[in-house]
Amino acid sequence: MEEFAQLLDRLVLTPARNGKITLLVDYFRVTPDPDRGLALAAITGDLDIANVKPAMLRALVNERIDEQLFAYSYDYVGDLAETISLVWSADEAVRANAAPSLGDVVASLARASRSDALRLVERWLDQLDASARYALIKLATGGLRIGVSARLAKQALAQFGNVDVVEIEELWHGLKPPYEALFAWLENTAEKPQSLAAAPFRPVMLSTPLEEPDYTRINAEDYAAEWKWDGIRVQLTAEGGQRRIYSRTGDDISHAFPDIADAMDFEGTLDGELLVGRSAVDGIEIGAFGDLQQRLNRKAVSVRQLETHPAFVRVYDILFDGPDDVRALPFAERRERLETFVKKLDPTRFDLSPLVPFAGFEDLVELRRNPPHPIIEGLMLKQRSSSYVPGRPKGPWFKWKRDPFIIDAVLVYAQRGHGKRSSYYSDYTFAVWTGPETEPHLVPVGKAYFGFTDEELKRLDAYVRNNTTERFGPVRSVRAEPEHGLVLEVAFEGLNRSKRHKSGVAMRFPRISRLRWDKPPIEADRLETLEALLRDTEAVD
CATH class of the missing domain: 3.30.470.30 (DNA ligase/mRNA capping enzyme)
Structure with a gap:
């Protein structure tokens, strides 16, 4: 597990695509079967561990530390796996035992009942350090969120074996973890596997x-x-x-x-x-x-x-x-x-x-x-x-x-991000004005978490912390008044009517295109602007 944990840590902290590919290639080269294939399956989303659930892990950690303390910690960190890995109080007698390999973990969980699986996880959490505990929980619950797509993992395989990624993609659906035949072919120790998948996927042409x-x-x-x-x-x-x-x-x-x-x-x-x-x-x-x-x-x-x-x-x-x-x-x-x-x-x-x-x-x-x-x-x-x-x-x-639509909206809520952004408030809900012009109020119309630089993220995070009015778990309500607040210029591809949103509209692919530190919130757009745009698009239909 330690090697897998180190891989995840490095992937999260490596923003460049080519850097991630190099890390994966190096891991495939030095890690034996079946661990490298199981790591690959976890990254591509093809590893299914069904008998460990987040609610079970919350109950387990509450056996070790004060429930309120864990709640405060989870609120601050914003990620369940990271919180448990940091606050876990290990049994030192168990910790002296050798840590399990990735293959041991997957094989043991596959054989275990739900109750047995939870006790296995408990024992492993005692044996592992914080980094490996994080990797274990992410492995068991899915959703690694390390910035590596299945496509990028396949490109790393292609580079590892010096073959075209098309060959990997055409074989993929006929293969199963831990992909030992695939790795043997890529290392030139066996013939290329024959695709056993009926009606296989053919890599698409992109524009x-x-x-x-x-x-x-x-x-x-x-x-x-x-x-x-x-x-x-x-x-x-x-x-x-x-x-x-x-x-x-x-x-x-x-x-x-x-x-x-x-x-x-x-x-x-x-x-x-x-x-x-x-x-x-x-x-x-x-x-x-x-x-x-x-x-x-x-x-x-x-x-x-x-x-x-x-x-x-x-x-x-x-x-x-x-x-x-x-x-x-x-x-x-x-x-x-x-x-x-x-x-x-x-x-x-x-x-x-x-x-x-x-x-x-x-x-x-x-x-x-x-x-x-x-x-x-x-x-x-x-x-x-x-x-x-x-x-x-x-x-x-x-x-x-088509050119994107652009509106000015006001920041109203912020939520902690995930992975390397888990220490920042990086997910932003924004709103526009509605109601009488003499007594306007804000109604949320969308949420975005990209479109800004790392430096802008730091400024946004500081602004959120300094202008928080209420807390709701990992979410903060941000001060937003006609004369005090932060205006975000938001670009989006289109609008749909929505019964789920109080505003009645839902944005398609919203992203922050500019931070309007210079603009007073009262000058942000009104809901009527979006409603008119929606009527115009419906009229075209």
Whole structure:
């Protein structure tokens, strides 16, 4: 566990992507099986330990220290694993025993009942130091939050074995922890494993943002234009009787969308945008992203959710046409195949992303400024001669998103962050004014935790501490009055109506774009501004 704990510590404290990859490669090189594979599974979210729950750990720690003292400590630290690891009062007689390895921990928890698992954790907490205790709790409860995505971990594997990350991704869904066959291949001591996954994931092709130097290269002869829809990117693969729906990162999300999986009566692999809506006379009527969120991140979906939030896929590319791999074909030829392919599919679950005609770049400027639907984020521009290449090549595909909306809002609540931010108030809730102008009051409209520098975070944290009016566990209420408060310039992609928020609106992808230390709070925006923007987008619909 000590080596795994050291890895987590270093990953949290290493902000650079390449630095994280180097740490992972070094760990894979010096750590034996099965520990390195189990660490990999924990990082990628593929290690499931079901018999240790946070509530059990809270009860356990209260057996060792005063309950109120722990509550105060948890309030200050803001992270359960970090709090327990710091305040745990170890049994010195047990501590003299040798600490367990990562493999010992995982194997023992897999065999244990829930009550036995808790006592195992108790014994290990006595044996480990604070850093390893933190790693143990994070391992057992999930959610490492160390700034390493599954994709980055796979890139580290590719660098470790000097292979293309595409090879790793195409094998991944046929492998299981602790990945001993995978590591043997990467170390050249065994043959490459054969993918045992039916309907495997194929790494997706990504676009790059369109920037001003590239404007001159975009013309109707060389590029096709499509709308960029505000859903989630999915890959649909049906082969040999297996049907799978993958996210763009290769996560299997089929269980959350059985209505789509049931309608995948084809052989091949399609690329598209997952949306929600309902069948209409002239096609499928699209719902807002907030409607799609009702279906995301669920282990199971209810019959009512299937009825009220039916899903469909707007298809825009084809990778396999039956058994034929067509990724090497030019986009224009793949598009012709796709048009024929989609005609055979259920029109209530699949439709074709339309091409957007344009004569010159000026047409695109106007289309981007005034799209015909509020669920459109901007434009996709695809080189007609481009093959389907995994990764993010520069030039074949561009995305040209609409300019974000911007409002001024007032900071009203702050919450402690996680990981290396756990000592800072870094999650901010902001509000706008409503009510009579003579007696205005603030109503929260969103929350953001990025968009500022490390130096700005320190200033924000100090401001929160010096202007706290109330405490609610890890949350602080911040002084916010017409003449005293902090104005945040907030950028966001769009708005949805929301019954969950008192304001009645929910922001899409809010982030802090500027700190307005110079602006008095009373000059921040009013709720009517957001309501007018929401009406305008609905009118477009």
